Structures are given as C-alpha cells and as structure tokens.
Amino acid sequence: MNEPPTDLDLVSEPERPYHHGNLRAELLKRAWDSIELEGAEGLSLRALARELGVSHGASARHFKDKQALLDALATLGYERLNRALSGLSSSAGPFETRFKAAALAYVKFAVSHPRLLRLMHAAKLHPEASATLHELSCATLRTLTDAIATAQHGGEARGGDARHLALVAFANFHGIATLATDDLLQGMAWQDAAALSIGFTWQGLAPARQEQP
Template identity: 30%
Template sequence: MAKKPANASKSAAYHHGDLKRELVAAGRRVLEESGVEGLSLRGVAREAGVSQAAPYHHFADKDGLLAAIAAKGFGELSAEMAKRSAGSENPGAHMGGLGAGYIVFAFQNPELFRLMHGPRFVAAEKYDDLLVIAAESFTMLRDGVAACLNGASETEIDTVCTAAWSLVHGASMLIVDKRIDAGTTVEEIAAFANDLTSRVPIGPRL
C-alpha cells in the first residue's frame, strides 16, 4: 500500500472546514513569537503550511485574524478564571480565584494578553462578536463583587469592580512587561495573585 503524504491528514482536515481554526492557532503561535507587529497573513499562511491566498477565504485582513485570535483568548481567560475560582468556600475566596486566573492567564500568554487588551478592537460595529465574549470575564468579576457586597448599590459595585480590575490588570501588565518578579512558574504566579487579591477588603477569605 502506498504511503500517505505527510500532509495528507492536514489537507483532509482543511477540506472539512478546519482551516479557519488552524489559521487562528498558527496566528497565535506567530503572535507569541513575534508580537502583533511581526504577524502577517503571509507569515501565518507559511506557519500553517497553506497557500498565501488561503487566509483570505476566512479573514478580510490582518485585523480580522487578530480579532479571532483575541476572541479565543478571551474564552480561555474566562475558563481559567472559572477553573481557579471553582469550589471556593466564600465570596472573598471566589474573588481571589478569579484574580488568580486572570493573572496566571496573562503570565502564560503575554503577547496574546497584550493583543486582547490593546487598542485595535474599539469599533464595536466591526467586532461585536469579540466584544461579547470579552465581556464574559468582566461579568464574572462583577458577579463576584456583587456577591461580596450583598445589598450594595449598583454604583458601589461598579466602583469596586473598577478597583479590583485595576489591581489584577495592573499586576498582570507588570508581570507581562517584566517590571516585577512575581515568580517563574504558574504555581508561583498563582500564589502571588492569591496574596495580592487577599489584600482587597471586599469580603471574608476564611
């Protein structure tokens, strides 16, 4: 029996509609290695092993691909926050888990994190799907704050949300930019995040 070409399974997958997913995965690899400015559709096509024209079947331009990469990142961010806050014994500990998930995700995906929170996607009418999934993590944060501040006004909840988000996002950017030494492993970063968020007096931790 003739041996299949090495790329046979990849080609078959593309014909079954997986090309878009592979381009997003390839784009993410290029992003983490070269940053936003070093990413091009041509380079992503090369990374994915497809023709230079192939990305244009799914993305109008580079920003379209970046929006898809960012959307996947926001889904993973929410998942990490949910994982680290699951099973918490009280609202304060739940908030600590949400914060740890946020900071750990940034530590593990620095260039993706920069893309997700950068200025490229401010046009809601063009990227509303991205903005919807991006809002999920903030909704998790707001629900967590509301649980800690039972009976608080909407204004108070909004203010505390801003304070809590500023804390974890600021710490995340300091870690991503290597401005502070919070650890070199996920475990060390998670411990740092838990200690940091425990200093926000919005609910019991024990």
C-alpha cells in the same frame, strides 16, 4: 486592509490548493503560536498560508485581512480567559475562595500569554472590532461585578456600588499582571506578588466583622 502581494510573492509563490482540512483552525493555531513568540507586528496571513501549503486566496476565505485574523485571535483569547475565570460565578464554596482563585487565574493567564493579552486589549479598541469581541471583552468585569453583587446579598462582601468595587479589584490584579509581564517586580516571584495583591484587595471587599456579643 488587505496585504498587497510583493514582487517576490508573485514570482515565487506557486498556485496552492484551497483545502487543508480545518484551515480556519489551523490558521488560528499558527497565528496564536506566532504571536506568543514574536508579537502581532510581524504576523502575515500570506506567510501563514505559505507555511500551511495553501494559497493566499484560501486563507482569505476565512479572514479577509490581517485585522480580521487579529479580531478572531482576540476573541479566542477572551473565550479562554473567561473559561479560566468561570469558577467565580459558581455557587460552590465561599466567595472569598472563588474570588482569590479567579484573580490568580487572571494573573496566571496574563503572565503565560503576555503578547496575546496585549493583542486582546488592542483589538477590542480597533474601529473594526466585531460585536462578539466587544461582548467577550466586557465579560470579565461584568462577571466580577455580578459575583460581588451576589456576595453582597449573601453577606459575603462589603456593601457599596458593586461596579466600583469590581473595577478597583480588577485594577489591582491587572496591575500586578502588568508589572509581572513588564519585569517590574524587583525580583519578586509573580506568584508571591499576586498573593499579596489579592490578599490586600480581599481586605477591601470582605464584609465588616460583626461585634461579638
């Protein structure tokens, strides 16, 4: 929904130019920084345009309303998160090493960007969420599922439904990330909690040890 102008906006906001270099990128950067500090509730396209010295109409050319901006921010967040997890799909190195590194990268992203992560999960459920956002939001679990299936074929992971194993694994390290961002780790460093959780999760994924002859 478009944000209606207030009386103060109509009186005090002078006409501003429509061009500001790469305005879309500048709006996203300012919005990202704002959410990191204060969350999405107080985010305003009109205020962002005012900070950048352009008209509200100029910002509306890139984002029709606040929800469109939140969708774009969530999309950017998933793109960055998926890049952080890209090593999981690599064929280099043992699957155990790649799995643990990807799980730790997810927890680190969540701890570093808690408000953004909440926005990302909320935006993908919005009725007006874009197809791109839907696709990117499913990539983490899909990548983990594919990686487990590949590891199973190579004897690097236990048998079973790869989708179910991926879901349980994701629940474990997402749960640690949530506890960390909500300050519920009882004083334990998030790195230590993540290492313990990821280690236990790996025990459930590791292939059965073969009997020695």
